[in-house]
Amino acid sequence: MAKLLDKQRYKCALAAMQTVQAIDRALPVLHSGPGCAQKLSDTNGSSGYFSPNIFPCTSINEKDVVFGGVKKLHSTIDNALKVIDADLYVVLTGCIPEIVGDDSGEVVSEFADSDKPVIYAPTAGFKGNNYKGHEQVIDAIIDQYLKKSDTKQKGLVNIWADVPYQDLFWLGNIRELEKLVSELGLTPNTIFGYNRGIDNINKIPEAEFNLLVSPWVGLSNVKKLERKFGTPYLHIKTLPIGATQTSAFLREVGEFAGVDKEKVESVIKEHEDYYYYLIGRYADLFLENRVINKQFTVVADAQYALGITKFLVNDLGLVPAKQFVVDDTPTKYRKEIEEEFKNLNFGIEAEVSFETDGYKIHEEIKTHDYHGYPLVLGGYYEKEVTESLKGNYINISWPVQDKVVFDSFYVGYAGGIRLIEDIYTVAVQRFN
Amino acid sequence: MAYNIAVGTSDGVNVDLKFGEAQSVYIYEADENGFRFKEIREVADKNETVQNNEVTQSGCADKSGCTPGNGCKGGGHGCGGPDGLEEKIKAVSDCRCVVFKKVGFQAQKQLERKTISVFDIEIAIEDALAKITDYYKKIDNHDSFRRV
Numbered sequence: 001m002a003k004l005l006d007k008q009r010y011k012c013a014l015a016a017m018q019t020v021q022a023i024d025r026a027l028p029v030l031h032s033g034p035g036c037a038q039k040l041s042d043t044n045g046s047s048g049y050f051s052p053n054i055f056p057c058t059s060i061n062e063k064d065v066v067f068g069g070v071k072k073l074h075s076t077i078d079n080a081l082k083v084i085d086a087d088l089y090v091v092l093t094g095c096i097p098e099i100v101g102d103d104s105g106e107v108v109s110e111f112a113d114s115d116k117p118v119i120y121a122p123t124a125g126f127k128g129n130n131y132k133g134h135e136q137v138i139d140a141i142i143d144q145y146l147k148k149s150d151t152k153q154k155g156l157v158n159i160w161a162d163v164p165y166q167d168l169f170w171l172g173n174i175r176e177l178e179k180l181v182s183e184l185g186l187t188p189n190t191i192f193g194y195n196r197g198i199d200n201i202n203k204i205p206e207a208e209f210n211l212l213v214s215p216w217v218g219l220s221n222v223k224k225l226e227r228k229f230g231t232p233y234l235h236i237k238t239l240p241i242g243a244t245q246t247s248a249f250l251r252e253v254g255e256f257a258g259v260d261k262e263k264v265e266s267v268i269k270e271h272e273d274y275y276y277y278l279i280g281r282y283a284d285l286f287l288e289n290r291v292i293n294k295q296f297t298v299v300a301d302a303q304y305a306l307g308i309t310k311f312l313v314n315d316l317g318l319v320p321a322k323q324f325v326v327d328d329t330p331t332k333y334r335k336e337i338e339e340e341f342k343n344l345n346f347g348i349e350a351e352v353s354f355e356t357d358g359y360k361i362h363e364e365i366k367t368h369d370y371h372g373y374p375l376v377l378g379g380y381y382e383k384e385v386t387e388s389l390k391g392n393y394i395n396i397s398w399p400v401q402d403k404v405v406f407d408s409f410y411v412g413y414a415g416g417i418r419l420i421e422d423i424y425t426v427a428v429q430r431f432n
Numbered sequence: 433m434a435y436n437i438a439v440g441t442s443d444g445v446n447v448d449l450k451f452g453e454a455q456s457v458y459i460y461e462a463d464e465n466g467f468r469f470k471e472i473r474e475v476a477d478k479n480e481t482v483q484n485n486e487v488t489q490s491g492c493a494d495k496s497g498c499t500p501g502n503g504c505k506g507g508g509h510g511c512g513g514p515d516g517l518e519e520k521i522k523a524v525s526d527c528r529c530v531v532f533k534k535v536g537f538q539a540q541k542q543l544e545r546k547t548i549s550v551f552d553i554e555i556a557i558e559d560a561l562a563k564i565t566d567y568y569k570k571i572d573n574h575d576s577f578r579r580v
Contacts, residue, residue, distance in 0.1 A: 063551050065577065066567045067560075099577050 007358025008362040009301075009398065010166065011039060012095075012125030016133030019051060019091045022164030024197035027086035029103055029118075030093025031073045034059040044400065056080040059098075072106045073097075083115055087198040088145070090137060091120040098124035104404070118139060118386050131217045134163045138221040141201060147192040151321045155186045157257070158204055158231075160222065161213040161239070161411075162303060164192050168400045171410025174238070177213060178410055180240075180250060183267045186261045199288035205247050211253060213239055215302035215340070216333035240316035241306030242416030243275045244345065254420055261396040271413040278417055285424065286316070292427050293392055295319045295370040299361060299378030300397035301327035302337055305352070308377055308396065309417060313344045319376070320350035321368050324361050326379070326397070331352050337358050365389070373430075375423070390427045433572075434463040434471070437564065438524040439557055440532035444469075446556050451535040452517075457524065458557070461567045464572075476516055476519060524548065527573040528568065531560050 004429045014036055017028035027050050035265050037052040041182040042190045046052060052390035058076045058111040060069040089111075093104045108120035121140035123133040134335060162170040171193045187366070189207055210222040210233040222233035234256045237275035240249035254264035279297060285291060296318050298305045300386075302325045314320045323341060334354055355361055362385045365376065376382050380401040395402050396410075409415045439458045440449030454475060461470040521542050524530055529549035540550050553560060570577055 062549050063553065066551065066563050067553055067555075101578065 007361075007379075009130060009356060009358075009379060010328065013123040013127055013128050013130060013136065014092055015040060015130035015138045016121065016123045017055060017090075017092055018046070018130065019134045019163065019192075020088075020092070021046070022170070023088065023201070024194065025049070026088040026197065027084055028055050028056040028091060029080050029089050029091045030055055030075055030094065030100065031069065031091060031097045031296075032057060032060065033096055034061075036157065036268075037226075042399075044111050045406065046165060047139070048296065050084075050086070055162065056084065060096055063392075068100065068102055069097055070102050070104070073102065074105060076108065076120060077107070077111055080114060081111070081118070087116065088201070089116060089118040090139075090140065091118065091232040092123045092133075093120070095124045095126055097120060099126075101148060106225040109405050115152050117145050120131070127187065127311045129328055130166055130417050131163055134166075134217060135220055138218065138227060139224060142224050142228060143215065144203075145201065146205055146228070146229065151206060152208055153203070153206045154208060155200035155257070156189055156203065156207045157186050157253075158182055158189045158207045158225075159213070160190075160218045161371065163301075165219060166301070166398055167303065167408050168398070168403070168405045169411075170406040171359070172405075173415070175407065176409045176411040176415055180246070181211070181253060183192060183262060184250065184254050184257065186253075186257055186259070199357070205231070209256065212236065213249075213310040215306055215337050216329055217301075217327075220350070228290075237306065237337070238310055239303050239368065239411060240409050241307045241311040241412075243272050243413055244314035245307070245310050246412050246416070247272065253428060266312055275413045275417065279420075282420075282424075285428075291377035292316075292318070292424070293370065293430070294372050295321040295368075296375035296377065297321045297323060297365060297368075299324040299326060299382050300321045302329050302333075303327075304377075304397050306340055306417070307410075308331045308338065309341060309350050311345060311419065313346070313348050313350070316324030317346075320373070321349065321370055322364060323350050323352045324364075324378075325352060325354045326356055326361070374429075377423075392430070394421070394422055411427055434461055435528040435568070436461055436526055437467070437561065438473075438527040438530040439560070440530070441557060444557070445562055447531050447554060448533055451520070451530065451532040451539050454520075454532070456528075459527070460557075460561060462561065462568070464569055467561045467565050473521045474524060506514065521548075529562070530563060531557075 004139050020028040025059045040052040041044055046270050058072045059071055060331040074208055091108050105120050108118055111118040123136050123137040161177055166171040174192055175192050178190060181188045189200055190196055210225055210231055212218050212222045212235045215237045225231050226233055236249060238245055242248040247333045250264055250268055260419050285337050296312055305323050305325045309320055309323050313320055337387045338352055358381050365385055374389055376386040376391055377394045377396045379397045380395055380399045383393050410419045437460045440454045441445060442448055456472050456474045460467045460472050465514050518540055525546055527548060529551060531551045532552050535550050535552045543550050551563045
């Protein structure tokens with residue numbers, strides 16, 4: 001039976017153009033119908049040097065469905081190379097050309113000798129959502145652009161984490177992860193955001209290891225990097241938010257990279273001292289049991305659902321109600337992620353549901369007994385249902401409508417404090 | 433159900449005429465089972481000077497700009513497009529689509545208004561019609577476009 005598209009939590013695979021856009025001076029070239037990029041013009045920081053409204057596009061129509069659109073694709077790439085100054089051109093295909101069978105890979109291969117690299121990622125919507133599309137773009141970079149390096153740079157670590165723009169905090173988060181990793185004496189290498197780009201991409205094969213901070217997105221990429229370049233990877237499933245997870249993160253990375261234990265512990269101590277100094281200053285607020293909700297629910301992609309659940313349980317001592325993972329996690333990863341939700345301090349286990357149907361999620365939120373007002377951290381869709389339950393609501397996952405995020409972040413010690421600020425700012429408003 | 437296709441050709445073999453320059457078009461009749469030549473249809477009044485090939489021909493090249501005879505509203509052909517265009521579109525209005533070497537912007541918009549698809553392509557008529565009829569067959573039967 002056909003499923004209703006209710007409260008869409010992600011975009012089609014072609015929205016991987018956001019992943020391309022996040023790479024400085026990389027340009028998506030779309031082989032799709034006109035308007036496929038328009039959905040990304042959502043004023044979430046998506047303008048800039050290149051923006052969705054100006055991405056070159058073949059704008060294919062009925063004629064190209066009948067006669068094929070490869071000629072148009074060829075001329076679009078050709079002219080993009082002539083008039084747009086970019087470092088990397090990534091051709092992304094939409095549904096139509098892939099259904100009618102345009103051989104876009106063949107067209108792109110004709111540009112193998114051009115001055116600038118042109119690569120191609122199949123991102124038809126029917127192949128999956130933009131989490132999969134993100135992986136396709138990284139795969140394309142690995143397969144079609146990167147070359148094996150003879151040298152490995154000691155201490156160089158590629159960090160892979162959030163899906164840019166899908167996670168509004170992607171920029172701040174990746175910078176904070178870089179900062180934490182560099183405090184261990186390692187050299188972080190990331191490809192997204194300001195002042196990163198083709199040079200950083202070129203360094204990927206030289207890394208000593210890949211660090212993946214994500215429950216499942218990107219796992220296939222780091223495995224591919226291991227196969228192609230022999231670079232080992234460390235997979236940390238939980239986005240570290242707050243002291244408990246961040247300290248665990250630093251210990252795990254430190255051990256994997258062979259960093260001196262004392263060095264790791266001294267970094268942790270410095271951060272934790274300040275972290276708990278801040279917590280201590282607000283202990284009266286935390287201990288005032290009327291202020292914060294007894295139970296919480298996170299409605300987000302696996303990355304945020306897991307990271308925030310661990311933070312709220314381990315650091316703030318809240319009790320999890322049901323958690324909802326809405327990124328259409330591939331079935332093969334679900335079991336492991338479920339296990340992670342059971343791996344919480346104080347013997348607490350969180351129930352998790354992989355559900356993309358917003359109606360069902362809301363029904364469950366409405367019928368659950370939160371022992372008082374619920375705390376819901378989710379997409380904008382959860383605002384209304386939480387308000388109807390007089391609960392506290394924070395918009396942390398896509399779609400984000402009531403927040404402007406430049407480069408703030410929830411990752412690390414500082415990020416945990418930011419999240420506490422955000423949650424308690426909402427909570428105290430109830431009484432003031 | 434059977435439908436008509438208008439083709440711009442000078443020799444009955446290749447699609448080689450622009451919509452604007454065509455004095456007559458070949459009409460093919462098509463249905464689920466294929467297509468066949470039906471008739472040659474006059475689409476322009478030969479006594480009238482047809483100046484509607486392209487905007488460049490009837491408009492700007494004629495150094496007169498917006499004076500009567502070619503520009504906006506001049507000569508009584510504002511929104512209807514250049515001279516003879518309306519007539520020509522009326523002449524193919526029983527067709528499901530038109531196949532020409534080139535179709536000007538004005539004409540395309542006018543045809544789209546009548547839900548007549550425009551295919552501007554230079555190709556042998558046989559090939560064009562084979563692809564187009566296959567496409568319509570799939571649409572009409574809700575079949576996949578996937579090429580096997």
